[in-house]
């Protein structure tokens with residue numbers, strides 16, 4: 001979102017070094033995103049990829065692997081030409097030889113592809129490998145640009161630590177080698193158009209700002225539901241669970257944008273300063289609240305979309321006695337001028353009835369309803385729904401007169417759908433974020449203090465769970481979580497929306 005240098009959003013020449021090049025993320029997300037960028041002409045002349053991984057492959061083997069990964073785009077000549085210059089380095093991440101070979105290949109790539117000594121490293125590896133890779137880059141001097149006017153940046157995938165302590169340790173290890181201005185902590189939710197649109201919606205419109213506060217808002221609900229189970233990522237998920245996998249990062253990022261004050265400017269620090277302030281205002285749950293305001297649960301067998309599916313403990317790579325949650329619901333409070341007294345309800349989980357991520361702002365009732373109760377039977381509170389996915393769009397629910405001789409009021413929807421409002425093709429989140437990292441725009445990447453604040457908010461929950469203070473409830477796959485989640489919100493006289 002920098003406005004001068006990147007008005008045309010063209011990146012400088014660079015070599016993208018992907019650690020974990022034979023892995024799942026590279027295949028499913030990074031290569032298809034690069035292929036689309038290449039087809040749109042979004043990559044600079046002078047661009048190349050060096051894949052690094054433990055898998056024994058040579059350059060050609062890697063190129064074949066990449067072409068197979070990119071899907072439909074693979075056939076395009078612009079992509080096959082680009083891939084023909086990709087290089088591969090096989091080796092262990094804790095072996096200095098791997099990095100010597102990498103250095104050599106990067107020099108060759110500068111000559112062969114004109115990548116100008118600029119480096120963008122991408123850590124698409126398991127988190128335990130982040131520190132050794134970062135340290136090794138530092139030891140060979142690869143953390144500094146190869147030329148005085150060049151750059152060396154590093155993109156780090158989530159999870160950034162397992163808790164506050166490990167996140168701080170990782171941060172310290174990274175800061176020994178890279179400056180904060182070189183570090184791009186990725187959260188792919190920030191690359192979604194609909195998440196960025198939260199900024200546009202809030203700060204480009206006069207009519208919503210006056211009601212965006214405790215005087216008019218009754219409460220906020222954030223739902224991040226997936227119908228899928230853990231699939232083949234069982235062993236990864238066993239280390240994560242819904243709180244670490246979705247809430248600490250994706251949901252906290254969305255929440256910070258919903259709560260934040262208007263930024264002084266739309267540049268990286270202008271926005272991130274306000275996001276972190278918003279997160280600082282979120283009350284850190286007390287040990288008691290970590291028990292009373294939180295529900296965690298695991299799916300058992302059930303039906304999703306007409307298909308019978310197994311329970312979490314029966315999934316591949318999952319411990320049959322696993323204590324990991326696949327669903328979490330919680331209530332948070334915000335201590336600031338704008339939001340004091342407005343509860344935030346969050347629920348996130350796998351194997352729920354459908355895939356939907358949305359933010360619902362539910363407004364307070366009018367001071368006095370001048371209707372008889374039968375007239376207003378179909379009236380619900382005014383609600384603004386910001387739908388992040390799918391059916392991306394915004395819906396405003398308000399009361400209208402039901403046509404006919406009687407005077408009755410019922411809630412109706414006013415709807416904006418991205419698909420129909422904009423003919424433009426939407427870029428995928430990874431496409432957008434890769435381009436931003438190549439350009440050097442950190443706006444949509446998470447700053448160190450934001451990550452830490454998000455961990456501080458969830459820390460008491462993790463602690464309570466470690467001490468087994470919270471029961472792991474169960475819900476049949478294909479339902480909206482356990483009864484306890486309903487009770488959490490119903491005890492406040494409210495209910496979950498049915499998205």
Ligand code: BG6
Pocket residue numbers: 188226245246357
């Ligand atoms: C990832 C999580 O960060 O986000 C996955 O690790 C989850 O478990 C995914 O499925 C959801 O992303 P999206 O873009 O499909 O909502």
